[in-house]
Amino acid sequence: MSTPLGRGAGDSWRALRTPLLVTGLIVLAAIVILIATSARTSGPFSPDSTASDGARALAALLKNHGVDVHSTETLDDAVQPGDGKALIIGPAGSLGRPDLERIANARWSHLVLIRPGSRALEVLAPGVQQTGDVLSSRSREAGCDLPAAARAGTVTVSGPTYSAPAGASACYGDGINNTVIRLEVGDRIVDVVGTPTSFTNAQLADDGNAALALNLIGTHQDLTWYLPQFESTDTGTGDDSSAPLIPPDVRYIGWALAFAVLVVAIWRGRRLGPVVAERLPVIVHAAETTEGRARLYRRSRARDRAAAALRESALGQLHKAHGIPRRADPSAVVATVAARTGRDPVMLYELLYGLPPQTDAALMSLSFELDVLTQEVRHP
């Protein structure tokens, strides 16, 4: 009498394998495409970014001049042994003091700091200090004896300025406030550059920007381009300023919560049997065509047709009510109706056989008059 419906494991697998395979392929393809197309770094001053605040043009220029550019966003690449190599540290990010010290100990031959903060200056470029002034964007002469700057000529600079210690070359400024400072720390050359916008895709072609960039940065064959992120490896060292934003416990609670949500979803999601579908008959209103024609009349302002229909209908009722023969002459009809109702024959003729109304108001009044005329017929 009854037949169990149900799927064994094999049936379930057979039913699910195609969707699973398709889903897996789509996910795999998405991952491959994402990896193939994504840049290793992104954001302002990124050597992979083609946006106007990116630095892909500069990276390409450096490569053309035989410099090997490695772009990275991880600190591990910035603290590798750096003998005979150069490191650029990008403008963003928040590096903790221990991170900066590890970079300082990495023995880079050449360090370029793009718009560094005070902590970075303290560790990597002792003696250089932020002045707090900001230069407006315009072309400036080098104004110093740094060969790289002197060869580049005028450069469009802007941004924060720095004061140089004794013995350092300070360029593009008024002697106290400078944008480009080169100093030697031990056997390492450190460049502090306050103007990152000069080297971006948007402005690299202006003035001597490209020349200055090449002269400053392209001094070593091997360049590591480091864009620090908002991360730090020194958790739990007691440095208040670098405490993690999210306490680590929250992560576990989140996972437990996700599992609970999954359980609740399975609880609420399983129906007691499938939804039953039903083939329904087509239902149309019988008066639909008539209503549609009324809308057509209205849209095309077919007052003549509407009036003709109303008149014909009224005449039909009058014929029946007053016993007028069907093919009676208009004048005979008017005479009979006038005699029965006591109306003016001329007005009646105009009402029943007159010209089509020219305005909507005329149509309304015609309809009203006909209605009054046939009222007694309809409600005897």
Next chain:
Amino acid sequence: MVLTGRAGVLAGAGVVFVALVMPSWAGVGLVVAVVLVVCVVDMLLAGAPGRLQFSRDGDNAVRLGEQAVVQLLVTNPGRRVRGWLRDAWPPSAGVLDPPHKLDLPSAERRRLVTHLVPTRRGDRHAVRVTVRAFGPLGFAGRQGSHEVPWTVRALPPFKSRKHLPSRLARLRELDGRTALLVRGQGTEFDSLRDYVPGDDVRSIDWRATARRGNVVLRTWRPERDRQVAIVIDSGRLSAGRVGDAPRLDHAMDAALLLAALATRAGDRVSLLACDSAVRADVRRPAPQDVLPSFVNALANVEAELVQTDFRIVVSQVLERLGQRSLVVLLTGLDPAVIEESLLPVIGPLLRRHVVLLASVADPRLTELEATRTDLLDVYAAASAARTRLDRDRLTATLTRAGVVVIDENPDHIAPALADTYLSLKKAGRL
């Protein structure tokens, strides 16, 4: 596998546990493991819905609008099953009961009752029975479905039944007990009786008068055992909804009243529902079978969105009617369809039979024509007037061709059809 709210609560408690006691991967793993183990064990301990056995019993047919009761007998040969049972039917079967709560110990049997009030005509098939059995802990369970076939046929409601007694009284008046003085094609000789002043002198049987010495009349009565063929158009014209039901349903109602009346009058009734193909066909059933066979045949007929092929209708009717009969066409009065499709082929029918065309009028048209408060209404009234004029013209054309036309509102179509049948009978035109 199904989970319950308890499993959700357990997983929620796990979140609190991870937050307060073990905020680590180990804690998360522990919670997941505990929930999984509890649920899997509970599921394994639950009764097996797949092993239940079902059988059904109850009503097979019900008039539309009335309640059918279908019973479901559940036998459990296995472990105790606690949980829910849903007897699933299509929405228009009108299942009244929520899912049944089931507690079925091993080797026992329960009878569950499902009440149905179908909302549409036609066969309603039971879809499936789904059982969800929870484990002893109430954390998880198993779910399985069975197909337990059963069909409830929702029959046409025959609402016009209420008009039958009065029409039967008129039929009795007409038939047998009251003799007619009119001789016609549909009457047969009944008896001779004495002349009463006022009788039609044309009915005097002069030969019998000469024999008897006083004036004697011949009387006639309506001929019995005539044939009535009811044809219901199930095509496009019948799909239109008039009031709260399609034209087709009103037509069925009228057809049933006519069939009941004609059967009592001693006529043989047959039924045909047809659009581009024959959808229902009942040929001259025995008098006591007329209504059951008609409602059964009509139960599954739905209006199709196709143009009715009246050539099929005419050939089918001609094929099954030998003697002169009454052919009742229940269709719509649509000028385009009737003039192009019916009129060219109706000739053979009209030559041999009496043809009656009954159409369900739409009261909405009258309403539209009477309302004239704003401009929109005036255009609608004009359009409705045009429709009515076209119908009137068509009615006149059909009447000229010899067709008897009835065009009545849904409430009146069935009694009007019965009355027309009686008056045709009275006039001896059958």
